[in-house]
Amino acid sequence: MSKWISSLNQPTALVPAVAILLGLICGGIVMLLGGFDPIAAYGALIRKVFGTSYDIGETMLTITPILFTGLAVGFAFRAGVFNIGADGQYIIGMTAATFVGIKIHLPAFLHAPLAVLVGMLCGGLWGALCGYLKAYRGVHEVISAIMLNWIALYLSTFLLMKFLVAEGQQKTPNIDETASLSIGWLSKAMGGARMDWGIWIGLICVGLFYILLWRTKQGYDLRAVGFNADAARAAGINVKTTFIKTMMISGMFAGLGGVFSVLGVFHYQVASGASEGYGFDGIAVALLGGNHPVGILFGAILFGVLTYGSAGMNFDANVPTEIVRIVIGSIIFFVASHGIITKLLKPLLNRRAANKRKGASADGNAG
Amino acid sequence: MAMLADLINSTLVFSAALIFAALGGVFSERSGVFNIGLEGMMTGGAFAAAIGTYYMQDAGGEGASPWIGVLCGIAAGTLFALLHAYATVSVKADQTIVGVVINILALAITLYLVKFMFEGAGDTPLLDATFAKVAIPGLADIPFIGQALFNNYPTTYLAYVLVPLSAYLLFRTPFGLRLRAVGEHPGAADTVGINVTKYRYVGVLISGALAGLGGATIVLTTTSNFSHNTISGQGFIAIAALIFGRWNPYGVFGAAFFFGLAQALRNFITQFDFAAHIPNEFLYMLPYVLTLLVLAGVVGSVRGPSAAGQPYDPSKR
Incomplete structure (x- = not known):
């Protein structure tokens, strides 16, 4: 028990917690400056999320894509690659799944798995392209990924408009019933919230993330490259192919997020020309979770709650939903600038250490 | 020929913003600090310029309004840069x-501020008092060159000036030498008494000011208002221009011209009949695809300032 508590007391667990707190305070200050009541707004957020079973179900739905993109970004970070392109990989995965869902007709036990597989692979290939550009062409992955995000967005809009969307429409027709991954009985149980397989597959991916990285040789190579690419190269690890493999798997995670959004939730895709920004939430979640699968899961839950709840803040307290982006941005800022937090916490930690020393010497005297 | 002159003319309109932001990137990265935040600093600059110009034109600022907007844009960019530097x-x-x-x-x-100031609207009202094109007397009368280069917005002329000025500052003054030293080898710079922290702050702040100027330029010459997609990746294209231009102001000018051309082509091409057969999405994609191709193909592996990306820790000197 005391061991469990002491693990919470480690600065590593403390920093994200303080960062979240500071992020929420920053959001509160911005709301105060805008003439809004932060207590009422955060209250509205909590009420929105935990109000009814419907809201809880819809919150789970909001968590799903962020969990997938968070896993994608975190996985790449482990190899020292900053995958800012999860957004594009998400869009490509989604578009591929939409195509399979509408254009191909198969029995259910084949159709849905095929759509998932194709979407996942296409997302992975989009990621691998970024990895290739880094490994063999020396293009910084952040720049290439940002460009690939825009290209994915316009490419997807073009493909949808050209092949799937009817004249005068903005969205595709629904996918075949056989490709659907919604869970009807669970939706009924959750008051009509759109429940699907996404969150459950996401939880499996949390486990896969751990196994891939810490229980396979490939994962060992990958982490070695992340620690020190030069040392890894000297040790005979092929750094270039590791970059590509990493980005492939990372892109597959992100692609899955898009896949479930269309197969599980909406059943159609909008050719909007605007991105939903899940890739950027994924960066926040990965950083907050320390690139560990369990940390990412908790991070995704937090951000899903914030994002879904922001609708309530807007409705009840009239606060623009951008406030949640400000909170999220501030949280990542404080996690990245953990120097600020350790400086803030130093007096506190020192006192605790002093107390411990005092306690230890008292024990010694008693003995 | 007249058409080509027009194309160069509108290319320079689009290039100006990229030149400013990419020059900003030069100062920041030469001092050893990556600045992926150029996009955000441009966004801040664009917003502040729209707001500044809007209130100034309301107050009867007339011709001075866009210049006030430019100053607001520079200030906003610098403010975000301060956060980055800290x-x-x-x-x-x-x-x-x-x-x-x-x-x-x-x-x-x-966006929060836009919604707050304009009762929930997603963008700022269209501005009346944006920049107008100014023909430079004498120079504008030269055939072809006049129309291509000297009949443009004041911001474009500012870009003409800032490129050589930046090059002079970086390569011909003690300030520039120290800034570059801090970016190449902060330990050595520190040993000879150069204040690494100070020079990096200055580099990042200049980059914010220039990126803010770039954002203001887009609002005051192209879009006439500010919305969520006013900047849409320009900051990242500026970073690509910075790499393509090899961290050199003149190189940056050439690279920014190239990317500006990709954007100008989008409008230029609609004059021709064959344009109807090219889907819009491909025209929108063009700047991003070109950026990627250039970075992957032409540049190969270029070398930036050696210490860029690493915080300076005196204890590890």
Whole structure:
């Protein structure tokens, strides 16, 4: 028990917690400056999320894509690659799944798995392209990924408009019933919230993330490259192919997020020309979770709650939903600038250490 | 020929903003700090310029309004740069991540303010008092060259001036030498008494001011208002221009011209009949695809300032 508590007391667990707190305070200050009541707004957020079973179900739905993109970004970070392109990989995965869902007709036990597989692979290939550009062409992955995000967005809009969307429409027709991954009985149980397989597959991916990285040789190579690419190269690890493999798997995670959004939730895709920004939430979640699968899961839950709840803040307290982006941005800022937090916490930690020393010497005297 | 002159003319309109932001990137990266946050600083600059010009024209500022807007844009960009500098130089946070944060925060804060100031609207009202094209007397009368180069917005002329000025500052003054030394080998610079922290702050702040100027330029010459997609990746294209231009102001000018051309072509091409057969999406994609191709093909592996990306820790000298 005391061991469990002491693990919470480690600065590593403390920093994200303080960062979240500071992020929420920053959001509160911005709301105060805008003439809004932060207590009422955060209250509205909590009420929105935990109000009814419907809201809880819809919150789970909001968590799903962020969990997938968070896993994608975190996985790449482990190899020292900053995958800012999860957004594009998400869009490509989604578009591929939409195509399979509408254009191909198969029995259910084949159709849905095929759509998932194709979407996942296409997302992975989009990621691998970024990895290739880094490994063999020396293009910084952040720049290439940002460009690939825009290209994915316009490419997807073009493909949808050209092949799937009817004249005068903005969205595709629904996918075949056989490709659907919604869970009807669970939706009924959750008051009509759109429940699907996404969150459950996401939880499996949390486990896969751990196994891939810490229980396979490939994962060992990958982490070695992340620690020190030069040392890894000297040790005979092929750094270039590791970059590509990493980005492939990372892109597959992100692609899955898009896949479930269309197969599980909406059943159609909008050719909007605007991105939903899940890739950027994924960066926040990965950083907050320390690139560990369990940390990412908790991070995704937090951000899903914030994002879904922001609708309530807007409705009840009239606060623009951008406030949640400000909170999220501030949280990542404080996690990245953990120097600020350790400086803030130093007096506190020192006192605790002093107390411990005092306690230890008292024990010694008693003995 | 007249058509080509027009194409160069509108290319320079689009290039100006990229030149400013990319020059900003030169100062920041030459001092050893990556600035992925250029996009956010441009966003801040664009917003402030729209707001500044809007209130100034309301107050009867007339011709001075866009210039006030430019100053507001520079101030806003510098403010975001201050945050970047504090986090990356003083707190030694990861430069790439802080840049991403600047991008997220700048977009969120500006949209929040737009909704707050204009009763929930997603964009600012269209401005009347934007920049008008000014023909430079004498030079504008030269055939072809006059129309191509000397009949443009004041911001474009400012870009003509800032490129050689930046080059002079970086390569011909003690300030520039020290700034570059800090970016190449901060330990050595520190040993000879150069204040690494100060020079990195200055580099990042200049980059913010220039990126803010770039954002203001887009609002005051192209879009006439500010909305969520006013900047849409220009900051990242500026970073590509910076790499393509090999961290050199003249190189940056050439690279920014090239990317500006990709954007100008989007409008230019609609004059021709064959344009009807090219889907819009491909025209929108063009600048991004070109950026990628250039970075992957032409540039190959270029070398930036050696210490860029690493916080300076005197204890590890």
